[in-house]
Amino acid sequence: MNEHPYEKFRDQVRVVLESKLEEFQLLNYTHVTEQALWDYLLSKKWKYGKKEIHLHEIVKDIYAIKVSDYISYATVQQLQAPDIFSEEGMDELYRLLGKNR
Numbered sequence: 001m002n003e004h005p006y007e008k009f010r011d012q013v014r015v016v017l018e019s020k021l022e023e024f025q026l027l028n029y030t031h032v033t034e035q036a037l038w039d040y041l042l043s044k045k046w047k048y049g050k051k052e053i054h055l056h057e058i059v060k061d062i063y064a065i066k067v068s069d070y071i072s073y074a075t076v077q078q079l080q081a082p083d084i085f086s087e088e089g090m091d092e093l094y095r096l097l098g099k100n101r
Contacts, residue, residue: 004042005049009058016062027067032074037065040073 017034024032045061 004046005051006042006046006053006058009055010038012055013058013062016059020062020065024067024070029067029071032070036074037062037070040065040070044069044073 014034017037020037021032021034024030024037041061045065
């Protein structure tokens with residue numbers, strides 16, 4: 001899979017991501033990780049990245065994230081995850097538990 005064109009900004013905006021995560025934590029959403037927030041941005045906000053983008057636009061997009069938008073995205077992602085009671089889900093469960101089937 002090709003790397004998203006905005007990946008090159010990841011290290012530069014890490015402090016901005018951390019600031020946004022602190023906002024989430026103040027609102028009692030402590031389970032959100034930096035990686036999860038970044039994945040949201042790449043797959044939802046920046047799905048079709050511009051060829052020419054400036055750092056300040058990336059920062060603006062991060063600060064503009066609403067908790068409700070992220071939670072809606074995360075909910076849909078969970079609903080699209082494999083059903084734990086399906087054959088595929090059971091295989092994943094056993095893999096996570098480190099057991100052979």
